[in-house]
Amino acid sequence: MSAWLEVKNLDVSFKLGEGGLLRQSQGTIHALSDINFGLEKGQTVGLIGESGSGKSTLGRAILHLVRPTAGSVHFDGTDLTSLAERQMRPFRQQMQMVFQDPFDSMNARMTVGQIIMEPLLLQRLGTTRSRRERAAMLLERMGLDRLAMNRYPGQYSGGQRQRIAIARALTTQPQLLVLDEPTSGLDVSMQARILNLLQDLQREMGLSYVFISHDLGAVSYLAQNIVVLYLGRIVEIAPTARLVNSPAHPYTASLLDALPPMVRQAETPHLPPPTGEPPSPVNPPSGCAFHTRCPQAEPICAAERPALRAVADGQQVACHFPLVSVNGTPSYAAP
Numbered sequence: 001m002s003a004w005l006e007v008k009n010l011d012v013s014f015k016l017g018e019g020g021l022l023r024q025s026q027g028t029i030h031a032l033s034d035i036n037f038g039l040e041k042g043q044t045v046g047l048i049g050e051s052g053s054g055k056s057t058l059g060r061a062i063l064h065l066v067r068p069t070a071g072s073v074h075f076d077g078t079d080l081t082s083l084a085e086r087q088m089r090p091f092r093q094q095m096q097m098v099f100q101d102p103f104d105s106m107n108a109r110m111t112v113g114q115i116i117m118e119p120l121l122l123q124r125l126g127t128t129r130s131r132r133e134r135a136a137m138l139l140e141r142m143g144l145d146r147l148a149m150n151r152y153p154g155q156y157s158g159g160q161r162q163r164i165a166i167a168r169a170l171t172t173q174p175q176l177l178v179l180d181e182p183t184s185g186l187d188v189s190m191q192a193r194i195l196n197l198l199q200d201l202q203r204e205m206g207l208s209y210v211f212i213s214h215d216l217g218a219v220s221y222l223a224q225n226i227v228v229l230y231l232g233r234i235v236e237i238a239p240t241a242r243l244v245n246s247p248a249h250p251y252t253a254s255l256l257d258a259l260p261p262m263v264r265q266a267e268t269p270h271l272p273p274p275t276g277e278p279p280s281p282v283n284p285p286s287g288c289a290f291h292t293r294c295p296q297a298e299p300i301c302a303a304e305r306p307a308l309r310a311v312a313d314g315q316q317v318a319c320h321f322p323l324v325s326v327n328g329t330p331s332y333a334a335p
């Protein structure tokens, strides 16, 4: 049975040398290869990985903002990838994106009210009065004063601007939000407040989230399932508790190193964080792309790409030597 949101065999490539910043370079960036996962209504899936692993591209491909090279995205039974932009319009209302630095995506000369009402205007929804009323109501729900309607985003702190961005994303009453690093750049207490707000809104409105972050701690707070990406491929996918307590891929175990001890259990393996920069996605390493940085790589890892395979209920890993055996039992010695 298909999930409410289903990503199937998704590939996204960018050709270099066709203009823009990258016109000096040649080749193809395989930003995403063979991505498969599902999300149920009212739930959160986390996308985690280092910079350049393909998280934002995946979020954008789900929202039909990037055209996949192959594969499909199904939303509530409809294959979005087969739709022309005009047919996509009713779905745009259902799905919105919240960006990392909302100030970058806000026009500093527009008032907060205009910013929040803009999606309604663009989609020609409501009347002037109903748009204003909805924007003011959402501002209040975000813990901001209605007076903010006539002020400018520059008058607000990072955390307040993130609340304004969330209010804007909610104006069209979407069912799905793609949250792209919504807490990065905020201090720890503000991060916690935004995460709590997102959790409350999810319960109240039945929202579904695709939560993109390089911070496993933030993702594990909201997500029921986590997808770990490395150089455009899924290396592990698992229910959150399983991933955090029994990671199967050495790369996942190295991301756990950054988790506070109260989130990670004492006996959970956590390898040192990967050293150096990830390899280039234009010319990725042979076999398992992580083998060049993996502390336990064997010759087969450079020769053959491991397929994603199930090791426990809901847990799949692409590794020749997973840290758990096929029945999900940890196969590592406690430190």
Ligand SMILES: Nc1ncnc2c1ncn2[C@@H]1O[C@H](COP(=O)(O)OP(=O)(O)OP(=O)(O)O)[C@@H](O)[C@H]1O
Residues within 6 Å of the ligand: 014, 022, 029, 030, 031, 049, 050, 051, 052, 053, 054, 055, 056, 057, 058, 214, 281
């Ligand atoms: N429009 C584009 N044209 C060419 N290459 C792109 C484009 N968008 C993304 N890429 C490349 O695709 C790869 C994945 O990028 P993406 O931004 O999805 O990664 P990310 O995991 O979200 O990283 P970050 O955390 O830094 O945002 C990178 O190598 C990036 O340079």
